[in-house]
Amino acid sequence: MENLEMEIVLVEDNPADAELTIRALKKNHFANKIIHLKDGAEAMDFIFGEGAYDGRDTTHKPKVILLDLKMPKINGIEVLKRLKSDDRTKSIPVVVLTSSNEDPDVTTCYELGVNSYIVKPVGFENFLNAVGDLGLYWILLNQPPNR
Amino acid sequence: MDYKSLFETAPDLYLVLSPDLTIIGASDAYLQATLTRREEIMDRGLFDVFPDNPEDHSADGAANLNTSLTIVLQTKAAHVMAIQKYDIRRPDGVFEERYWRPLNTPVLDAKNEVQYIIHKVEDVTESSLAQKRFAEDIRRQEQLQSELEQTVRDSDDRFYHILNLSPVVFIITNVADGKLQYVNKAFETLFLLKSIEVVGKTLSDLGITDETNRDNHVKYVKEQGAHGVEAEQDLRAADGMIKKVLTTAELIIIDGKECFIKVMIDITERTRQQYAILQLNKELEAFSYSVSHDLRAPLRAVTGFARMLDEDYSNILDAEGRRLLHTISDNAVKMGRLIDELLRFSKLGRKELVVRDTDMNAVVAEAIREINKSVVYQAEIKCDHLHQVKSDPALMAQVMINLIGNAIKYSSKKEHATVEIKSQLEGNTVIFSVKDNGAGFDMRYVDKLFGVFQRLHTTDEFDGSGVGLAIVHRIVTSHGGKVWAEGKVGEGATIYFSLPNN
Numbered sequence: 001m002e003n004l005e006m007e008i009v010l011v012e013d014n015p016a017d018a019e020l021t022i023r024a025l026k027k028n029h030f031a032n033k034i035i036h037l038k039d040g041a042e043a044m045d046f047i048f049g050e051g052a053y054d055g056r057d058t059t060h061k062p063k064v065i066l067l068d069l070k071m072p073k074i075n076g077i078e079v080l081k082r083l084k085s086d087d088r089t090k091s092i093p094v095v096v097l098t099s100s101n102e103d104p105d106v107t108t109c110y111e112l113g114v115n116s117y118i119v120k121p122v123g124f125e126n127f128l129n130a131v132g133d134l135g136l137y138w139i140l141l142n143q144p145p146n147r
Numbered sequence: 148m149d150y151k152s153l154f155e156t157a158p159d160l161y162l163v164l165s166p167d168l169t170i171i172g173a174s175d176a177y178l179q180a181t182l183t184r185r186e187e188i189m190d191r192g193l194f195d196v197f198p199d200n201p202e203d204h205s206a207d208g209a210a211n212l213n214t215s216l217t218i219v220l221q222t223k224a225a226h227v228m229a230i231q232k233y234d235i236r237r238p239d240g241v242f243e244e245r246y247w248r249p250l251n252t253p254v255l256d257a258k259n260e261v262q263y264i265i266h267k268v269e270d271v272t273e274s275s276l277a278q279k280r281f282a283e284d285i286r287r288q289e290q291l292q293s294e295l296e297q298t299v300r301d302s303d304d305r306f307y308h309i310l311n312l313s314p315v316v317f318i319i320t321n322v323a324d325g326k327l328q329y330v331n332k333a334f335e336t337l338f339l340l341k342s343i344e345v346v347g348k349t350l351s352d353l354g355i356t357d358e359t360n361r362d363n364h365v366k367y368v369k370e371q372g373a374h375g376v377e378a379e380q381d382l383r384a385a386d387g388m389i390k391k392v393l394t395t396a397e398l399i400i401i402d403g404k405e406c407f408i409k410v411m412i413d414i415t416e417r418t419r420q421q422y423a424i425l426q427l428n429k430e431l432e433a434f435s436y437s438v439s440h441d442l443r444a445p446l447r448a449v450t451g452f453a454r455m456l457d458e459d460y461s462n463i464l465d466a467e468g469r470r471l472l473h474t475i476s477d478n479a480v481k482m483g484r485l486i487d488e489l490l491r492f493s494k495l496g497r498k499e500l501v502v503r504d505t506d507m508n509a510v511v512a513e514a515i516r517e518i519n520k521s522v523v524y525q526a527e528i529k530c531d532h533l534h535q536v537k538s539d540p541a542l543m544a545q546v547m548i549n550l551i552g553n554a555i556k557y558s559s560k561k562e563h564a565t566v567e568i569k570s571q572l573e574g575n576t577v578i579f580s581v582k583d584n585g586a587g588f589d590m591r592y593v594d595k596l597f598g599v600f601q602r603l604h605t606t607d608e609f610d611g612s613g614v615g616l617a618i619v620h621r622i623v624t625s626h627g628g629k630v631w632a633e634g635k636v637g638e639g640a641t642i643y644f645s646l647p648n649n
Contacts (some may be wrong), residue, residue, distance in 0.1 A: 016448035023455065070440055099440045100487075121447045 011079065012097065013071040015065040021066065035062070038073030044082065046090060061092050066118070068097045069105050076109060079093055084113040095130045106109035114138040164264040168193045171263070180270050181235055200234035200242040208233030215251050220261055221480055226254040232520045246275030315393070316411035321404060325349040328406065337413055338383035355382050379414070385388060391415045431493070439490050449479040486613035492599060495621050505580070507533035510540055511568055514547035524555045526564035526583070533570040534577040536646045542622045549615040550581040550642050556609055557640065558585030577630070577648045582641040588634040596632050619644065
């Protein structure tokens with residue numbers, strides 16, 4: 001099952017931002033390990049195996065979730081709140097994607113237990129720094145490229 | 148015995164008259180008191196010698212004496228006269244004011260006929276004058292009193308007019324029953340009620356407030372003492388409109404009764420405006436948030452996709468194609484920076500100052516560290532030992548980053564670029580200066596230096612957004628200081644700012 005190879009979940013509603021982020025990761029050989037979810041509601045369904053993702057093996061967890069904050073329906077902060085308050089998901093590292101260094105929401109995210117944040121546009125260096133913060137560097141990088 | 152000598156030297160004042168009122172004897176004391184000599188008055192008519200003072204038109208001394216003497220002649224008994232004003236003619240003809248207490252006693256002969264009249268007088272001028280002055284004092288006092296009363300009436304009048312002209316509401320109520328005793332014009336205007344409709348009624352009778360409100364107020368003022376107590380109240384005008392007022396009440400005693408004198412300022416409009424400003428600020432904040440997030444997303448796409456194009460298709464594009472592409476991304480990056488700067492500037496206006504003792508040397512050191520992170524420069528930075536001030540250190544660091552950063556930037560094309568930072572105490576202010584030997588500026592445009600997005604150089608000459616000095620201006624001004632600049636094209640610029648030294 002392709003899901004088993006999933007390492008990174010990207011929750012991002014803006015298609016241009018998503019494409020740029022995926023490209024930055026893809027250029028650095030993470031292409032086969034990214035699941036792109038288009039908003040908070042889909043992220044919830046995916047992570048908890050509900051709705052369209054009913055029956056998904058939820059014991060298989062992503063190595064890291066990249067989470068946009070400003071999304072329609074369920075925003076990033078609400079997603080984060082659910083993730084960090086549920087025993088099944090609270091150990092998954094979450095990196096929030098923000099538009100600005102001075103975003104007051106980042107403070108709220110830290111209070112909710114976020115692990116790191118990246119300011120858009122998501123350059124690969126940015127991403128590596130955040131990954132370094134999480135101690136995931138070697139786990140993610142040692143995956144053999146699927147080319 | 149020499150009775151004549153005895154009589155004439157007796158210490159009292161005696162005059163002896165015949166029944167036809169001719170002077171036939173006088174004691175020395177009498178002559179002395181009346182400024183006369185014996186030989187001048189003997190055998191002359193009494194009123195011939197002592198006429199009334201012709202200057203004193205109310206003089207009645209002679210007439211009274213004549214009456215008294217007539218009574219003595221008729222009744223053959225002594226007669227005591229009331230104190231008389233009977234002025235004395237001095238030898239020079241001028242009359243002197245005198246008061247006398249006369250006693251006229253008949254001397255009867257064997258046939259019980261009046262043989263002589265002894266006119267004994269006491270000179271009471273001194274005490275009479277005192278009495279007269281006393282009476283005058285009383286009269287003057289009475290006059291003053293009535294003048295004072297008139298003044299009070301006038302000033303009541305004046306206060307009445309002042310109270311009625313005042314835009315502030317004044318009312319007086321009884322503490323016991325809450326009934327209104329007085330309201331001014333401003334009350335009538337605010338609550339749309341006439342004075343005659345309201346006096347004798349309570350504010351709750353009139354629907355202006357409810358009873359519990361008044362009770363609370365009374366309780367509160369009594370607990371807090373008679374001093375002015377301020378409270379915001381929502382009161383109802385006759386048309387049902389709610390008026391927000393700031394009430395100050397003072398407990399006073401009028402005619403032995405406890406009264407409240409209340410002063411009410413209508414703050415309905417002020418409150419509404421404050422609320423509007425609060426709303427506006429919220430909107431502005433939402434707008435800033437929207438600018439920072441929503442405006443940036445498409446910008447990211449522009450730069451990101453331009454870069455993708457550059458990376459994936461650069462072999463297809465020729466040099467001109469790549470130049471156009473780079474111009475697109477450069478401008479998108481620039482716009483991103485403008486948005487950042489603008490946001491920072493608008494945030495400053497809402498930030499509260501956290502003022503404390505500030506070591507400006509430490510502030511400058513931090514500013515230079517911060518600049519070193521992002522800029523490579525050749526300039527030599529010289530910093531004097533700077534004065535301490537009271538300021539918000541984080542904001543002062545921002546000021547120094549902007550000023551030193553500018554100085555480095557505008558002197559970057561010089562062979563030996565130097566930046567000098569100094570401070571000096573001048574009266575109650577400390578003046579800081581940041582001087583460079585760079586491009587300088589034309590003093591004709593000095594007033595444009597501190598405006599938002601105002602620049603004196605093109606971005607080709609020196610990069611920049613035109614917000615840095617505007618931020619400096621805003622921060623220094625919010626600290627109660629001033630900013631100014633001096634410069635000369637090609638020779639450098641000095642930016643000064645002052646901060647209060649307390």
